[in-house]
Amino acid sequence: MSGLSLWLRYARASLAGQVRYPGAFALQMAGHFATTLLAFAGIWILFRRFGSLHGWTVGQVALFYGLVNIEFAIAEMAGRGFEIFGDAFLRTGEFDRILLRPRWTVLQVLGHQFRLRPLARLAQGAAILALGLAATPVRPALFTAPMLAWAVGGGVAFFLGVLIGQAALSFRTLESLEIVNVLTYGGVEAGQYPFDLYAGWFRVLMTWIAPLGAVTYYPVLAILDHPGVPPPAIAPLAPGLGYLFLGAMLLYWQSAVRRHASSGS
Amino acid sequence: MTPADLTAYLSAFRARWQVTLQYRAAALAGVVTQIWWGAINLMVYAAFYGGTSAAPLTLPQTISYVWIMQGTLALMPWGCDPDIADAVRSGAVAHDLLRPVDPWWWWFCRAAARILGRLLPRAVLMAGFAGVLLPLAGLDRWALHLPPRVADAALFGVSIVLGLLLSACITVLLNVATVRTLSPLGANAVITPLSLILSGNMLPLALFPAAVQHLLLLQPFAGLGDLPCRFWLGTLHGPWAAAALAQQVAWIVALTWGGRLALRRTLCQLEVQGG
Numbered sequence: 300m301s302g303l304s305l306w307l308r309y310a311r312a313s314l315a316g317q318v319r320y321p322g323a324f325a326l327q328m329a330g331h332f333a334t335t336l337l338a339f340a341g342i343w344i345l346f347r348r349f350g351s352l353h354g355w356t357v358g359q360v361a362l363f364y365g366l367v368n369i370e371f372a373i374a375e376m377a378g379r380g381f382e383i384f385g386d387a388f389l390r391t392g393e394f395d396r397i398l399l400r401p402r403w404t405v406l407q408v409l410g411h412q413f414r415l416r417p418l419a420r421l422a423q424g425a426a427i428l429a430l431g432l433a434a435t436p437v438r439p440a441l442f443t444a445p446m447l448a449w450a451v452g453g454g455v456a457f458f459l460g461v462l463i464g465q466a467a468l469s470f471r472t473l474e475s476l477e478i479v480n481v482l483t484y485g486g487v488e489a490g491q492y493p494f495d496l497y498a499g500w501f502r503v504l505m506t507w508i509a510p511l512g513a514v515t516y517y518p519v520l521a522i523l524d525h526p527g528v529p530p531p532a533i534a535p536l537a538p539g540l541g542y543l544f545l546g547a548m549l550l551y552w553q554s555a556v557r558r559h560a561s562s563g564s
Numbered sequence: 565m566t567p568a569d570l571t572a573y574l575s576a577f578r579a580r581w582q583v584t585l586q587y588r589a590a591a592l593a594g595v596v597t598q599i600w601w602g603a604i605n606l607m608v609y610a611a612f613y614g615g616t617s618a619a620p621l622t623l624p625q626t627i628s629y630v631w632i633m634q635g636t637l638a639l640m641p642w643g644c645d646p647d648i649a650d651a652v653r654s655g656a657v658a659h660d661l662l663r664p665v666d667p668w669w670w671w672f673c674r675a676a677a678r679i680l681g682r683l684l685p686r687a688v689l690m691a692g693f694a695g696v697l698l699p700l701a702g703l704d705r706w707a708l709h710l711p712p713r714v715a716d717a718a719l720f721g722v723s724i725v726l727g728l729l730l731s732a733c734i735t736v737l738l739n740v741a742t743v744r745t746l747s748p749l750g751a752n753a754v755i756t757p758l759s760l761i762l763s764g765n766m767l768p769l770a771l772f773p774a775a776v777q778h779l780l781l782l783q784p785f786a787g788l789g790d791l792p793c794r795f796w797l798g799t800l801h802g803p804w805a806a807a808a809l810a811q812q813v814a815w816i817v818a819l820t821w822g823g824r825l826a827l828r829r830t831l832c833q834l835e836v837q838g839g
Contacts, residue, residue, distance in 0.1 A: 334757035478593045481600040496611035
């Protein structure tokens with residue numbers, strides 16, 4: 300069986316379990332959708348009061364907001380196993396069983412759970428992005444659609460990379476490191492706004508070390524054809540940094556697995 | 565309530581407080597996360613303010629507000645007491661209810677101790693960072709500034725204590741909801757975003773549209789953050805200050821009464837799972 304079909308089988312089993320109680324599931328989804336939508340309401344309230352943000356309109360900010368929420372939601376759905384890796388796999392010794400199986404460790408941890416709850420974030424991100432696209436003049440669909448797909452892929456890679464890095468770090472600490480939340484939930488918070496309003500150190504850190512800006516800010520500059528610091532000709536390349544980040548984190552994961560000594564019984 | 569009862573509640577409080585204080589690494593990680601969050605928020609607010617001063621709060625006031633909110637994040641009712649949730653799942657809650665104490669007060673003391681144990685180290689570290697370290701580093705513009713008068717600081721302290729009691733009342737209500745529905749997930753999923761938004765944590769309540777200002781000040785979550793912040797900033801005086809404290813006390817009384825009623829009803833028809 301190929302890796303992909305094995306993962307699909309894992310995902311199917313996980314999904315079947317989560318929709319076992321459809322009523323409760325639908326209710327949880329609806330509540331989650333409504334409450335996440337309130338976050339955008341906060342931004343909208345600020346725009347109503349102050350008019351504009353550093354020259355950006357609310358429609359343009361909706362593009363940043365929608366994009367980063369879609370990216371994080373997809374990564375959160377697939378990467379749950381890495382998020383809880385320290386507590387659920389290392390401390391219990393469960394990871395040793397994974398090592399015994401003749402499959403790549405990353406594939407098995409990815410298959411731990413395919414979480415449906417982030418669907419609510421995904422839906423609201425998509426809704427806000429659609430509103431933003433309707434309210435803002437962007438480049439033609441022939442450019443914008445593939446650009447968005449490429450950016451979403453890079454963003455998912457970035458956030459998955461963060462989760463995998465968090466899990467690899469927990470080989471040292473034996474617990475899930477809450478501090479990485481500054482890059483996951485904090486990353487979503489930061490990515491919702493155009494990067495030019497942040498301080499220089501923050502922009503450099505979040506573009507070149509943890510390339511959040513490369514998967515949120517620069518792709519939106521590209522579809523808006525916004526005269527920014529990188530000329531619109533280079534901005535489309537930026538999401539590539541997200542894929543590179545994932546590659547680096549996978550290498551780190553492999554080296555951590557090689558040095559792993561079990562703590563389970 | 566007899567002195568023996570009181571001793572039981574006090575020891576529940578002390579035990580929970582000591583356990584919570586053990587998590588030093590968690591407190592440190594929490595503070596770093598809150599600083600990061602605060603920094604992002606400050607840059608966003610500064611950009612929104614631009615040069616304008618047409619808002620009900622000045623930018624320096626908003627900056628102090630953000631730091632207080634981040635420093636007192638542990639004051640939010642983050643959900644049902646995790647030990648109670650476990651006990652409900654395993655059925656051990658039946659054993660808890662056999663104790664010769666009033667379960668409402670028992671849970672209330674545990675909740676208050678846990679909130680205080682989480683709040684105190686984080687608030688002190690945050691005050692040190694935002695109030696001392698930032699000015700020393702020459703970043704006075706971004707720092708937490710002291711209340712204008714000593715009286716404001718004292719009122720802030722009173723208001724925070726009331727906020728803590730209020731948060732503990734809400735936590736007990738969540739415990740009751742968990743006993744009733746057998747799962748903490750539903751109640752927790754609703755209460756977290758609700759309290760973050762309505763307490764002013766996400767956005768200072770004063771910046772919301774003028775039409776909803778009165779409603780926002782009357783609802784209970786204002787007492788978890790926004791009202792203490794207003795005391796700190798020195799914007800509540802005389803009758804307004806008294807009204808704000810009365811608002812907090814009224815909600816504490818109402819939630820105590822409602823919570824005790826809900827608990828009694830729930831225990832009348834309690835089904836325990838597990839075995």
